[in-house]
Amino acid sequence: MFTIEHEFDATVITLVDEGADPRDYLQEDITIQSFEDCVVVEQVDDQTENVQRIVFSPAQLRELAAALNLPEGVYRLRQVEKK
Template sequence: MFTIEHDFDATVITLIDEPEAAPLQGDVIITAFDDRVVLRQDEPDSDRYSEITLSARQLDELRAALNLPEGGYRLTRR
């Protein structure tokens, strides 16, 4: 399950782990700004969380990597 919310300066996507998943993982919150994307995952057994910030270029590379075979690549800007 997931939710999408549009704030003034960002889009917030929350990925909610379903109970049938084993083991249950913490929810993932993705906040997309114009210049970066922040991924935050709550740790289900504590009040802590992990956070990763990707630049817009890193996000483009991740998007491309999801659809490419194994190997090394460099994206060129148009």
């Protein structure tokens, strides 16, 4: 399950781990905040109760999205000029 909320300066997506089986160990919710200049991914560490945070530039996020669908290798994305 996930939610999408549009706030003043960001779009916030929350991913909720529901588990496929009731016996599954569930992970803490993941929150993704998309700003104009960066994307922030946060998750609470259930052992320390500290928030773990990763900040992506827009270019890093595009590369991550592309990498999820590519085989093993080294890649560089090219910008396509709009006409």
